[in-house]
Amino acid sequence: MVVLWNLSIQKSIGIAIRNHLYLDDGLTVVGFRVCSNTIDPKLVKITTRVDKTSGNDTFTWEVEVYTVSSGVWRSIPIDFPRKSTFFTWGQTFVDGVIYWHAFDNNEMDDGSCNMIISFDLTSKEFEEVLLQDCLVRFNGNLCSSKLKESLVVVKSYYEADKPVCDVWILRDGVPKSFAKLFNIVAPNGSVYSDIHAFRKNGGVIMKIDYIESTSTTLQVWFEAKVTIRSKMSLIREIKNKLTPAQTKIFRGTCFGHWLDINCDDNDPGYIHCILMNQIDRPKNFSINEREICEEPEELWF
Structure with missing residues (x-):
């Protein structure tokens, strides 16, 4: 029943x-x-x-x-x-x-x-x-699930003794077929992993078993994309806000070389004009009645 x-x-x-x-x-x-x-x-x-x-x-x-x-x-x-x-x-x-x-x-x-x-x-x-051949012939844990409003197939296997889960998504077309979306490698010390479910926002809930542990852990991964929209003029603001001690610390990081950049407000017309007049060896020429010498440091490409 x-x-x-x-x-x-x-x-x-x-x-x-x-x-x-x-x-x-x-x-x-x-x-x-x-x-x-x-x-x-x-x-x-x-x-x-x-x-x-x-x-x-x-x-x-x-x-x-x-x-x-x-x-x-x-x-x-x-x-x-x-x-x-x-x-x-x-x-x-x-x-x-x-x-x-x-x-x-x-x-x-x-x-x-x-x-x-x-x-x-x-x-x-x-x-x-239709499944890709690597999924058709896969002799292991293969299951389907739903990610947002699309069908996905999850392939679980081991690579270099670490549990890995590949996620394949069904693409619309004639005929319909699957494309690999992403994969997740389980943390060190884990002996088994399986994607338990997907959240509405795309987060992945994984079930993980660890070495010398009798319990199962659920962890959440999120597919993320970082987009940075910034302006060179912010470098001047950063330098103005740093104290001498902070400047020393900042210079010791991987971003320290940015302190040596002399920046000014961008002039799109000026930059476009320079890019349209690129030459192999800089020579004296003028732009908008301004003399540009052959010194390379004066040419900002």
């Missing part, structure tokens, strides 16, 4: 599942989401059965959709892109579509063959979303 609970109205309903989830010859997975068009909660049940008696695995599927408004299960016709698709419980809902993590079992003799199969709640159609 599946129990749906609406927290806002404090009401729950129970929905019967006719067959067991774990079968001797297969598996039943259930997905739940609310259709954005009808605002009607829906369950999607996929039963995969594998017949091994013929020597070659033969796959059969049964797909049923339950809507709360009707109160009944309805079978729908299926036409999977591959005839050996095996669904797992891993799923993510984005913009009216359920994305399932699946495998192509006939391609698994030399390793995993990962797949992402989408199911549109409105059209009730299945479609395969």
Whole structure:
């Protein structure tokens, strides 16, 4: 049985599942989401059965959709892109579509063959979303999640004995495909890491296990970009505000050489004129009736 609970109205309903989830010859997975068009909660049940008696695995599927408004299960016709698709419980809902993590079992003799199969709640159609080859053949922890309003796939592995998580995002296009967004290397001393969830602002919540620790730590990373918009005239203000002792300390930092720059307010027209008259070897010439000598230090490029 599946129990749906609406927290806002404090009401729950129970929905019967006719067959067991774990079968001797297969598996039943259930997905739940609310259709954005009808605002009607829906369950999607996929039963995969594998017949091994013929020597070659033969796959059969049964797909049923339950809507709360009707109160009944309805079978729908299926036409999977591959005839050996095996669904797992891993799923993510984005913009009216359920994305399932699946495998192509006939391609698994030399390793995993990962797949992402989408199911549109409105059209009730299945479609395969193309994965990059490094994700298709990855024999490790691969899962899907939602970052803001986009589907992402998280690949967890080890590099130089450190846990690493790569995040791939689904890009719109024809056909749709994934592009690597960023990766996170776990801190020193960690033995396992996994991306637990994404915050609405893009922050990453990671689950990390450390050496000689019996507890699990949740840490948050944020994708950040630093943009600096400044003016050269600020150097003059900094020099005027520093005391002799502070100037000595400042000069000992990596920014100390900025104290030696003689700056003035920018004249865009003057700078543009100089840039348009660049020459290999400076010679005497005039700009706006001002004589410019051949000394290089007088040419600010």
